[in-house]
Amino acid sequence: xSTHTPEETASILTQALPFIQQFAGSTVVVKFGGxxxxxxxxxxxxxxxxxLMHSVGIKPIVVHGGGPQIGALLNKVGKETEFVDGLRxxxxxxxxxxxxxxxxxxxxxxxxxxxxxxxxxxGVSGEDAGLIRAEPYxxxxxxxxxxxxxxxxxxxxxxxxxxxxxxxxIGSDEHGQAYNINADTVAGHLAAAVDAHKxxxxxxxxxxxxxxxxxxxxxxxxTSTELHPLxxxxxxxxxxxxxxxxCLHAVDNGVDSAxxxxxxxxxxxxxxxxxxAGIGTMLHPK
Numbered sequence: 291x292s293t294h295t296p297e298e299t300a301s302i303l304t305q306a307l308p309f310i311q312q313f314a315g316s317t318v319v320v321k322f323g324g325x326x327x328x329x330x331x332x333x334x335x336x337x338x339x340x341x342l343m344h345s346v347g348i349k350p351i352v353v354h355g356g357g358p359q360i361g362a363l364l365n366k367v368g369k370e371t372e373f374v375d376g377l378r379x380x381x382x383x384x385x386x387x388x389x390x391x392x393x394x395x396x397x398x399x400x401x402x403x404x405x406x407x408x409x410x411x412x413g414v415s416g417e418d419a420g421l422i423r424a425e426p427y428x429x430x431x432x433x434x435x436x437x438x439x440x441x442x443x444x445x446x447x448x449x450x451x452x453x454x455x456x457x458x459x460i461g462s463d464e465h466g467q468a469y470n471i472n473a474d475t476v477a478g479h480l481a482a483a484v485d486a487h488k489x490x491x492x493x494x495x496x497x498x499x500x501x502x503x504x505x506x507x508x509x510x511x512x513t514s515t516e517l518h519p520l521x522x523x524x525x526x527x528x529x530x531x532x533x534x535x536x537c538l539h540a541v542d543n544g545v546d547s548a549x550x551x552x553x554x555x556x557x558x559x560x561x562x563x564x565x566x567a568g569i570g571t572m573l574h575p576k
């Protein structure tokens with residue numbers, strides 16, 4: 291039950307109106323993963339927020355990972371997982387499981403949850419219609435890929451039909467070989483390819499901190515020029531590197547802003563988009 295009075299609710303909606311008008315018609319790429327994906331309540335809230343964005347004229351594109359789900363199924367079948375430089379080493383058997391989990395399970399679950407609110411979401415794999423062209427990341431990583439090119443035609447067609455694309459991050463090369471690609475990386479490249487207004491990365495922390503161990507050092511706003519030198523330092527290390535690099539790629543290639551926000555906060559997408567203060571870390575072009 292809402293704790294707001296009718297007057298407070300009306301005030302909140304009035305504050306959101308200028309942002310709704312500003313973003314109507316714009317494309318927003320949202321990378322979905324982490325705890326929000328495995329917490330049923332957060333999962334349901336996320337889907338509702340995506341539908342609300344769509345309802346006020348924003349064109350959302352959801353890009354999802356599935357690391358926890360992939361790891362759980364690998365464990366279930368007795369397949370050991372090895373990580374090199376933070377990336378899952380992917381042999382042929384692991385690749386089959388990754389494809390099954392991402393396109394066959396996680397992607398379908400997101401589509402189904404969004405479609406509770408109406409026939410809006412369509413699942414798309416990066417293999418579909420040549421959406422994500424990939425090449426091997428390294429011989430050591432096996433069938434882990436890096437993005438070579440993005441052909442957004444199928445995404446643009448879906449958006450033109452008023453639909454919400456939900457993208458599973460499997461790519462393929464010119465010979466049809468599939469590759470497992472980091473979802474953060476795909477989100478950054480896709481945002482640039484569709485000329486998105488915003489890229490929003492849902493993470494497990496409130497944003498980027500100068501000292502990763504000190505929440506008080508949260509960086510609210512930063513430019514591309516300021517952020518590039520921090521990659522590889524204590525500020526941007528470990529699992530934060532692919533997220534930051536994806537955001538940098540987006541804003542360096544035409545996206546107006548990129549945001550890293552805490553996906554474990556209820557309605558965090560709406561707080562970021564429709565409030566004056568926003569939430570998390572905002573990256574601007576240089």
